Each structure stands twice: as structure tokens, then as C-alpha cells.
Amino acid sequence: MSTIETDRLTIRHPVEVDRDRFVAMFTDEAFxxxxxxVHDAVSANARFDGMLLLVDAVPYAKQPVIERATGAIVGYTGVGTAVVDGLxxxxxxxxxxxxxxxxxYATEATTALLASADRIADGELLCLIDPRNAASRRVADKVGFRWWKHIDWLGDPNQPTDVLTRPIGSGGPALLAPT
Ligand SMILES: CC(C)(COP(=O)(O)OP(=O)(O)OC[C@H]1O[C@@H](n2cnc3c(N)ncnc32)[C@H](O)[C@@H]1OP(=O)(O)O)[C@@H](O)C(=O)NCCC(=O)NCCS
Incomplete structure (x- = not known):
């Protein structure tokens, strides 16, 4: 299992013992x-199951970020999957x-995991952000995502979602969810 160390953080693949922490985070409104x-316990567990599955196929899938000073999992970074334009x-x-x-922390952890993705994959990633989420957009800009277009992700044309892209490795076609 790959482990990445930055100045303050450890980023590593999720394992079963992380489940309680992730379920607690996924069932928390602020998180x-x-x-x-916000998830209930059933959907939170299903979401964590999905993380375990995806990271087996995609090494830069969503994974815990651990604050080394405290040893606590403080969040995650990495890819999930999203259907955009039928893909x-x-x-x-x-x-x-x-x-x-x-x-x-988001910038530090994501920069490190993206560098690892850049070494092992070629293609294009997406990032979907609510235009009101200025902090997230700032992180996206800092780690190399660029605005592409708005989509009606939430099913409400009055609430568009920003779609950003970033080439990975030497770039290329869209990177797709594993089948
Ligand atoms: C978005 C999120 C992951 C950012 O994490 P973080 O560790 O605080 O991010 P960083 O500190 O690396 O960078 C945040 C940047 O946004 C800026 N920022 C923070 N709040 C902001 C605001 N309200 N308006 C504009 N910029 C803001 C910070 O100043 C910083 O930019 P800088 O380095 O140029 O000063 C975190 O706020 C979070 O978990 N939010 C809730 C979940 C979420 O929205 N996830 C993203 C869904 S798309």
C-alpha cells in the first residue's frame, strides 16, 4: 500500500479500521x-465500502489524510467517480x-497525491465545484485544475455547478471509472 508523507500529513489508502472515523465524518452535517x-449510517458505510473498492483499482482514489501531529484522520483527498456528459x-x-x-491541508495533501497520479496515469480528470464554494475553488486553482464549463449537476438550472479539468501525466482522453 502506498503511503505519502508531506511536511505535516500522511496520505495513505483507506483500510477497514478507518471505517468508524469515516462513518462519523460522513454522518456529520458540517463535514x-x-x-x-449528510449520510445516515447505512449510506455512510456504503460510501466507505465504495472507497475501499475504488482504491484497489485507482491508487489515487479518495483516501484518508492524517495529521501527523495528532495521528487523527482529518479528511480525505483523491478521486471518486461522476457521470458527466454520459461518461x-x-x-x-x-x-x-x-x-x-x-x-x-487540502492543498498540501492534494498536491502530493496528484504528483503520484501524474507519475502513474495519463489522461484528464474532472473536479465539480459549487460556484459558491470559494475555498474549494481556490484549492482547485492552486493544484492545477482549470475551469471548463457549467453543468446542471443538481437538476436545477438556477444552481449551476462548475466543471474544472486537469491533465494527468502527459494528458490525453478522459480518465474513466473502472468497470
Ligand atoms: C474546501 C476545503 C477542502 C479546503 O480545505 P483547506 O485545507 O481549508 O484548504 P487550503 O487551506 O489548502 O486552501 C484554501 C484556500 O481557500 C481560501 N479560502 C478559504 N475560505 C475562503 C473563502 N470563503 N473565500 C475565498 N477564499 C477562501 C484560503 O485562503 C486558501 O487560499 P490561499 O492559500 O490562497 O490563502 C475545506 O474548506 C472543506 O473541507 N470544506 C468543506 C467540504 C468541501 O466543500 N469540499 C469540497 C467540495 S467541492
């Missing part, structure tokens, strides 16, 4: 702001507990 909504694509996401926000 799940700007998402499809099931790899889409990068980041999310941190409120007390760990505003310290540069």
Missing part, C-alpha cells in the same frame, strides 16, 4: 457541507473536518 447531503469519469474531491480547515 458534508457542499455535498449531496462515468474520475472526479477529484477533497473534504476536511471543520477544525482542520484553513491550514493549507
Amino acid at each position: 458534508t457541507v457542499f455535498s449531496d447531503g 462515468d469519469r474520475l472526479e477529484w474531491g477533497w473534504r476536511f473536518v471543520p477544525e482542520a480547515r484553513g491550514r493549507g
Whole structure:
């Protein structure tokens, strides 16, 4: 299993012992702001199962970010999947507990995991961001995503979602979810 160390953080693949921490985060309203909504225990467990599955196929899939000073999992970074324009694509996401926000952790962790993705894959990634989410957009800009277009992701044309892209490795066609 790959482990990445940055100045303050460890980023490594999720394992079964992380389940309780992730279920607690996914069922917390503050953690799940700007998402499809807060999970109940069943959907939170299903979401964690999905993380375990995807990271087996895509080494830069969503994974825990551990604050080394405390040993605590403070969030995640990495790709999930999203169907955009009929294609099931790899889409990068980041999310941190409120007390760990505003310290540069999202940028630090994502820069490191993206560097690893750049070494092992070629193609194009997406990132979907609510235009009101200025902090997330700032992270996206800092780690090399560029605005592509608006889509009606939420099913409400009055609430568009920003789609950004970033080439991975030497670039190329859309990176797709594993079948
Ligand atoms: C978005 C999120 C992951 C950012 O994590 P973070 O560790 O605080 O991010 P960083 O500190 O690396 O960078 C945040 C940047 O946004 C800026 N920022 C923060 N709040 C901002 C705001 N309200 N308006 C504009 N910029 C803002 C910061 O100043 C920083 O930019 P800088 O380095 O140029 O100063 C975190 O806020 C979070 O978990 N939010 C809730 C979940 C979420 O929205 N996830 C993304 C869904 S698309």
C-alpha cells in the first residue's frame, strides 16, 4: 500500500479500521457541507465500502489524510467517480473536518497525491465545484485544475455547478471509472 508523507500529513489508502472515523465524518452535517447531503449510517458505510473498492483499482482514489501531529484522520483527498456528459469519469474531491480547515491541508495533501497520479496515469480528470464554494475553488486553482464549463449537476438550472479539468501525466482522453 502506498503511503505519502508531506511536511505535516500522511496520505495513505483507506483500510477497514478507518471505517468508524469515516462513518462519523460522513454522518456529520458540517463535514458534508457542499455535498449531496449528510449520510445516515447505512449510506455512510456504503460510501466507505465504495472507497475501499475504488482504491484497489485507482491508487489515487479518495483516501484518508492524517495529521501527523495528532495521528487523527482529518479528511480525505483523491478521486471518486461522476457521470458527466454520459461518461462515468474520475472526479477529484477533497473534504476536511471543520477544525482542520484553513491550514493549507487540502492543498498540501492534494498536491502530493496528484504528483503520484501524474507519475502513474495519463489522461484528464474532472473536479465539480459549487460556484459558491470559494475555498474549494481556490484549492482547485492552486493544484492545477482549470475551469471548463457549467453543468446542471443538481437538476436545477438556477444552481449551476462548475466543471474544472486537469491533465494527468502527459494528458490525453478522459480518465474513466473502472468497470
Ligand atoms: C474546501 C476545503 C477542502 C479546503 O480545505 P483547506 O485545507 O481549508 O484548504 P487550503 O487551506 O489548502 O486552501 C484554501 C484556500 O481557500 C481560501 N479560502 C478559504 N475560505 C475562503 C473563502 N470563503 N473565500 C475565498 N477564499 C477562501 C484560503 O485562503 C486558501 O487560499 P490561499 O492559500 O490562497 O490563502 C475545506 O474548506 C472543506 O473541507 N470544506 C468543506 C467540504 C468541501 O466543500 N469540499 C469540497 C467540495 S467541492
